Amino acid sequence: MQFTISQFVALMAVAVSMVSAAPVTAEVINPTLERRAMTGRGTYYNQFGGFGSCGQQFPDSAYIVALSTAFRNVGPLNCDKRIWARALDGPGRGNRIEATVRDTCPSCAREAVDFSVGAFNGLTNNQKDVGVIRVEWDFIN
Secondary structure (H helix, E strand, O other): OOOOHHHHHHHHHHHHHHOOOOOOOHHHHHHHHHHHHHEEEEEEOOOOOOOOOOOOOOOOOOOEEEEEEEHHHHOOOOOOEEEEEEEOOOOOOOEEEEOOOOOEEEEOOOOOOEEEEEHHHHHOOHHHHHOOOOOEEOOEE
């Protein structure tokens, strides 16, 4: 089968219009992000006025986190990087926060996150006494 140039151009125009008319939904984009997200244990810790491994002091109310040494040993400390986290269980199931990496958690498993009291309260509806929750999280930047 042979096409003239004008037939080929017309056929390509139809094909392009069909592709551009296809709806783009969040379902097309989000699976990649969801597969990247990590799931682990979420705990909290008190600052006690000390300096974190990033060299700064913060109050317990600050939304900061400590990550496993696995993230420290593969390059920079990830200081000042932002993460999002979502509670998968507990009293704040579904709550989502954003926090800044300011410390290292030597006792944490690779995908666990140790939250400041303020950040943990944000995930648990101010019920930090639950102590441990499951969280899903990932880096924002």
